Amino acid sequence: MALLSVQGISVAIGALCPLEGVTFDIDKGEILGLVGESGSGKSLTAMCVMGLLPRIGGTITKGSIAFDGRELIGLPEIELRRLRGKRIALISQNPMTSLDPIIRIGAQIDQVSILHLGLSATTAKARSLDLIAQLRIPEPEAIHRAYPHQLSGGMKQRIIIAMALAADPDLIVADEPTTALDVTIQAQIIQIMVELVRDRGLALMLITHDMGVVAQACDRVVVLYAGRVAEMNGIGEIFAEPKHPYTRELIRCIPRLGQEPGSLKGIPGVVPSIVDYPDGCRFNPRCSNAQALCRDEAPALEPKSSGLAACHFSEV
Amino acid sequence: MISFFIKRLLLLIPVFLAVSLLIFMIVHLVPGDPIDNLVQNNSSPEQKAALAAKYGLDKPLYQQYAIWLGNALTGDLGDAIILRRPVADLIAQNLPHSLSLGALALLFSTVVGITAGALAAIYKDSWTDRLTMTLILLGSTVPGFWLGLLLIMLFAVQLGWFPVSGARSWDALVLPVLTIGLGGVALVARVTRVAMMETARKDFVMMLHAKGVPPWRIELRHVLRHALLPVVTILSLRIGWILGGAVTVEFVFARPGLGSLLITSLNQRDYPVVQGALLMLAVAVMLGTLLGDIVQAAMDPRVRERIK
Ligand SMILES: Nc1ncnc2c1ncn2[C@@H]1O[C@H](COP(=O)(O)OP(=O)(O)OP(=O)(O)O)[C@@H](O)[C@H]1O
Numbered sequence: 001m002a003l004l005s006v007q008g009i010s011v012a013i014g015a016l017c018p019l020e021g022v023t024f025d026i027d028k029g030e031i032l033g034l035v036g037e038s039g040s041g042k043s044l045t046a047m048c049v050m051g052l053l054p055r056i057g058g059t060i061t062k063g064s065i066a067f068d069g070r071e072l073i074g075l076p077e078i079e080l081r082r083l084r085g086k087r088i089a090l091i092s093q094n095p096m097t098s099l100d101p102i103i104r105i106g107a108q109i110d111q112v113s114i115l116h117l118g119l120s121a122t123t124a125k126a127r128s129l130d131l132i133a134q135l136r137i138p139e140p141e142a143i144h145r146a147y148p149h150q151l152s153g154g155m156k157q158r159i160i161i162a163m164a165l166a167a168d169p170d171l172i173v174a175d176e177p178t179t180a181l182d183v184t185i186q187a188q189i190i191q192i193m194v195e196l197v198r199d200r201g202l203a204l205m206l207i208t209h210d211m212g213v214v215a216q217a218c219d220r221v222v223v224l225y226a227g228r229v230a231e232m233n234g235i236g237e238i239f240a241e242p243k244h245p246y247t248r249e250l251i252r253c254i255p256r257l258g259q260e261p262g263s264l265k266g267i268p269g270v271v272p273s274i275v276d277y278p279d280g281c282r283f284n285p286r287c288s289n290a291q292a293l294c295r296d297e298a299p300a301l302e303p304k305s306s307g308l309a310a311c312h313f314s315e316v
Numbered sequence: 317m318i319s320f321f322i323k324r325l326l327l328l329i330p331v332f333l334a335v336s337l338l339i340f341m342i343v344h345l346v347p348g349d350p351i352d353n354l355v356q357n358n359s360s361p362e363q364k365a366a367l368a369a370k371y372g373l374d375k376p377l378y379q380q381y382a383i384w385l386g387n388a389l390t391g392d393l394g395d396a397i398i399l400r401r402p403v404a405d406l407i408a409q410n411l412p413h414s415l416s417l418g419a420l421a422l423l424f425s426t427v428v429g430i431t432a433g434a435l436a437a438i439y440k441d442s443w444t445d446r447l448t449m450t451l452i453l454l455g456s457t458v459p460g461f462w463l464g465l466l467l468i469m470l471f472a473v474q475l476g477w478f479p480v481s482g483a484r485s486w487d488a489l490v491l492p493v494l495t496i497g498l499g500g501v502a503l504v505a506r507v508t509r510v511a512m513m514e515t516a517r518k519d520f521v522m523m524l525h526a527k528g529v530p531p532w533r534i535e536l537r538h539v540l541r542h543a544l545l546p547v548v549t550i551l552s553l554r555i556g557w558i559l560g561g562a563v564t565v566e567f568v569f570a571r572p573g574l575g576s577l578l579i580t581s582l583n584q585r586d587y588p589v590v591q592g593a594l595l596m597l598a599v600a601v602m603l604g605t606l607l608g609d610i611v612q613a614a615m616d617p618r619v620r621e622r623i624k
């Protein structure tokens with residue numbers, strides 16, 4: 001049984017419907033990549049998994065999210081809170097703004113293990129110092145005493161990773177953990193994070209719009225397009241034999257060595273806006289294979305020779 | 317921190333000089349001659365001149381200023397012309413009344429204002445919020461002296477719960493503190509509410525929810541703490557306003573205090589007392605902003621960083 005199983009969830013925010021029938025699962029110890037262009041619904045998917053959707057005014061209208069065999073939708077807030085930070089942890093997109101600026105770094109990490117593991121202040125501190133050291137941050141004691149503004153972006157993101165690990169979670173949701181960082185340290189942060197996750201046998205849902213990162217880190221990939229899953233498959237299969245035309249374009253656009261790392265910009269056409277998604281397959285205005293059927297009918301997410309894809313005309 | 321304190325203190329010196337000069341000039345530019353109040357109508361110019369010489373009023377202005385400031389710095393504010401006592405004594409006698417009134421009004425504004433603002437922010441769009449916001453709107457539009465008169469009529473004259481005037485017992489403080497404090501409550505509550513709602517939208521608050529921190533703890537330990545920073549700023553800027561409120565309120569309630577002393581002496585054109593009282597008020601305002609800066613630095617590491 002998968003650790004996390006997301007089945008056909010749809011999300012409504014006001015009159016908008018930014019996610020529709022999103023389906024994927026993550027096994028214990030697995031790293032799943034969630035890729036898609038800006039606005040495709042990656043962060044909202046993360047919010048759903050964290051149970052934080054109501055905080056941004058959204059509701060899940062359909063589907064199911066099971067974590068370790070337990071349904072999360074409809075779970076009382078207090079139960080969700082016991083999972084958050086303890087069994088499912090978040091690494092956020094912007095490390096610069098994700099720490100409380102007037103509280104010491106150490107206290108912010110300690111908070112997690114005090115809250116969820118019931119540690120005393122001293123044991124929590126020892127644990128945090130150990131984590132800081134594991135993240136290859138020099139002088140853990142000094143960092144523990146520092147305030148967020150005294151640290152660089154890369155350091156802050158390491159601290160947030162430490163915070164996510166502090167209560168020994170089973171699943172970490174990392175929402176574009178390096179987009180806000182300097183390109184020179186992006187790969188390094190991903191590597192540290194992936195190493196720690198692998199060492200501990202944790203599951204990781206790694207949100208990114210960078211297929212390069214996917215290739216570097218993930219076991220399996222879910223491709224989101226305009227709020228729907230376009231394709232899901234193992235890392236080897238997806239790069240060797242993409243089933244969905246959009247995935248093919250994504251792979252074609254991976255920056256090669258010496259090229260500006262701009263990731264997804266090379267696909268012709270524009271990202272559809274949430275207020276007027278095209279009928280039928282939402283990729284049809286940009287798809288070179290599009291037929292009449294594609295404009296009339298949305299393709300279902302179906303098993304192919306390997307993995308799942310949502311395309312009327314995918315080969316194999 | 318210590319060096320910051322000293323630096324701020326040094327920065328206050330030019331401000332103090334400018335303010336003291338202004339106080340001195342204003343008092344000497346208003347029409348009316350205090351000597352006229354001292355002497356009988358039929359006294360001779362010689363008698364007037366003798367009196368002027370006694371109080372140093374015959375010297376050139378810049379000399380008078382230098383002498384006055386020099387003496388003031390040693391705690392000698394001269395003698396009151398009408399009341400015929402050392403100004404320092406008069407101030408020492410009145411200051412405690414004003415200080416207790418100001419401090420209580422400040423405490424009242426802070427505690428009640430922060431509580432009301434926090435409740436309104438936490439339960440936003442509920443009836444608690446709407447009620448608080450309505451009261452806040454009323455509190456910030458009603459002028460202090462008018463509110464004072466209203467409170468006197470209701471609680472002192474009609475209900476007889478509190479004394480109408482004076483400062484003989486603690487309960488005489490209640491209505492004056494309310495009069496000054498309610499405006500402050502309104503201000504503090506509004507700033508707290510807005511600051512908390514703004515902070516609640518920040519990324520780090522979402523992160524705290526993602527860490528599983530209970531919401532009440534997020535509101536109190538994190539969001540409210542951030543909201544206190546602008547509250548401290550606004551309060552330290554409003555110290556003068558609270559003292560100004562004390563001046564009119566002391567007058568309305570016929571309480572002893574720096575404000576009453578100031579108004580009485582102004583009417584009697586008792587220069588030395590007016591100068592002394594104004595100087596005390598100015599010093600209090602300067603110390604208030606200094607205190608605000610210190611509290612701010614103690615609460616916010618980013619401010620401490622900027623100081624270095
Ligand atoms: N609070 C909100 N209110 C209304 N619409 C929202 C809200 N949050 C997200 N959306 C909409 O939902 C869609 C998906 O947003 P989401 O943040 O999940 O995208 P994303 O894939 O994470 O993009 P990015 O790469 O830019 O982070 C977008 O069209 C966005 O405009």
Ligand code: SF4
Pocket residue numbers: 244245246281282283284285287288289290291294299310311312313314
């Ligand atoms: S369904 Fe049609 S439009 Fe959509 S991806 Fe497949 S071929 Fe292209």
Ligand SMILES: [Mg+2]
Pocket residue numbers: 042043044093175176
């Ligand atoms: Mg996002």
